[in-house]
Amino acid sequence: MGVGPEAINGGVVDLGNSKSKVRRKILNEDDEDVAGENRCWIKFRFFGSCLSTGSKVESSVSGSSSQYAESKSTNETSRDQPVAPVISSSTTSNAESVPSTPKIEEELKIASQLRKFSYNELKLATRNFRPDSLLGEGGFGCVFKGWVNENGITPVKPGTGLTVAVKTLNHDGLQGHREWLAEVSYLGELIHPHLVKLIGYCIEDDQRLLVYEFMPRGSLENHLFKRSLPLPWSIRMKIAVDAAQGLAYLHEEAERPVIYRDFKTSNILLDVDYNAKLSDFGLAKDAPEGDKTHVSTRVMGTYGYAAPEYVMTGHLTAKSDVYSFGVVLLELLTGRRSMDKSRPNGEHNLVEWARPYLGERRRFYKLIDPRLEGRFSIKGAQQAVQLAARCLSREAKIRPAMSEVVEALEPLPGLTDMASSSSYFQAMSAARAGGSSLNARMGNRLQPPARSPSMPNRYYGSPYHNNSNNVPPFQSPVAKKS
Incomplete structure (x- = not known):
């Protein structure tokens, strides 16, 4: 316990x-x-x-x-x-x-x-x-x-x-x-x-x-990706609130502000009541002081979670953590890993796959973990998707502060407007099920034409990934000391 x-x-x-x-x-x-x-x-x-x-x-x-x-x-x-x-x-x-x-x-x-x-x-x-x-x-x-x-x-x-x-x-x-x-x-x-x-x-x-x-329920990563039973919606949102409060404390409340630098599902541990706590501070850095806008440091962390401006320049700010939080929030919503090469081309990088749906209110349901089977709040999911989009903004200045993230998330675990009781969601699910049955009956008629050996394979994956999980990632430029 x-x-x-x-x-x-x-x-x-x-x-x-x-x-x-x-x-x-x-x-x-x-x-x-x-x-x-x-x-x-x-x-x-x-x-x-x-x-x-x-x-x-x-x-x-x-x-x-x-x-x-x-x-x-x-x-x-x-x-x-x-x-x-x-x-x-x-x-x-x-x-x-x-x-x-x-x-x-x-x-x-x-x-x-x-x-x-x-x-x-x-x-x-x-x-x-x-x-x-x-x-x-x-x-x-x-x-x-x-x-x-x-x-x-x-x-x-x-x-x-x-x-x-x-x-x-x-x-x-x-x-x-x-x-x-x-x-x-x-x-x-x-x-x-x-x-x-x-x-x-x-x-x-x-x-x-x-x-x-001792944290008896282990890591969020295990619960999201390695368990047969999906985490309930309310627990996912509770974990998001807890983790956001931890980051907000580091950024805005600690006597000396801290940049966590390695926020991801495997570093979020759960106690017996699913209270979430941040672990592993080996990569943490003191936040910049005075007139400094960033900390210049070697680029360290984990692919799929690191903010793009940090990867490219080595300039570390609290908004780098906010981006990482956005990735984890997206993982909680979708049930997908931040990087997963077992998925089809174009879906390896979670953020790049999700971007087209983040700004479209009527298509948000495509982002929600299908294992939830409609047991999620429609209003809560819409608000969480919108918040994730803000956190994942390519411009660091546009991302919210973690205290704003906490404020936006706190009401979500208690919302009860379940999608499974919505006539729109039921109709949509029926249409998808019907489409799947039709595709099965059509069989090979829906298969694309065979590719000619001379036709080049188009690649829609993330620039963060190479051809194999075992291939070392690219070397990112690191800024000199400012």
Whole structure:
């Protein structure tokens, strides 16, 4: 069961300006050295990568988050693709990239009220990182289920005490110490009902682990795309509201505004009551200050979710997150992935496929997940589609602020004008069913003429995609420091 903020013994340390200085130093290093690391992320393929014979727990390197879910099979891979790998002419060894413990302890002053676990305590809490304790994996490392004392750090018997999720650092991966430190820096400071609660951490020799509240329903990605039963409309809209509130807090309410940079379904976790919380802050950045309009940084994130202006220029703003939210809202509406090459040409990229329907009020129903079978609010769906269109505007300035998004979404979960009771929807469904039957009877008469071998194949897909899911994505230009 998910654990709320009241169950955590501790709080936020107020270090004034020194806190911000430490965080800026830690999290903006990539602005100083955009090409200083190998960021070519690859997909996790083999279950054995997560489990090793020694104390070292190996994992994957992935464009997807280190989300966890009670039902996720470890040989399943996300279809997310990294936005733009930045290839360095020289790579840095893990020994060089992980600072010594005394140095890191100084940097961790901002999180001094988090619980500090020993490696052995977390090893016992997860039953020696057993395979049946594995919840999921991602770019940072593997995530294991564990049990600790309600108000302390002592391991307890499974099923008792406080259930936690323990994220381990992948020693061989390309997301490493910097992302680990970013996670501690942000979640050690930011407390909100729609951000996953960081309970504690472990730093011991080369071991880097993080301990979170356990989210029993796993990720939104699993519920939308990997379950046979579709999420009900009201729950989809509730999740949209919760996630929007989390982003609005980061952008507009936090003492120091934050750009999340990796908003997607796999980073939205659900508690037992389907309350949504944002996880994985390894790519988060401090928002620009003063007269600055953007943060210039390497292009990182996930294909299909990244804002076009960010992909092309490397200029990161809060409106980049708003675009990503629009993509997730579209996924909630359609039940389709942001990128899906298993679909016909022209439908690989969700946003490009959906654009023709976003501005046409009478055709909005073509966007709604057919698995809902009319069990959705007509008014709510129309308003959500219009909001998605605003969030997905090609011009960043036109996109709404997240507080506006929250205001627009909040009434939608409670609307009860179900499409299934609408005579218009019933007639439309009957017409579609009749058309399908007619097509089946017509058989080959409706088939297009055979294509001549000399005729070129026209390609209607997204420019974000190459010919295969296994082909590395294109290299995006990254702006220099402004």
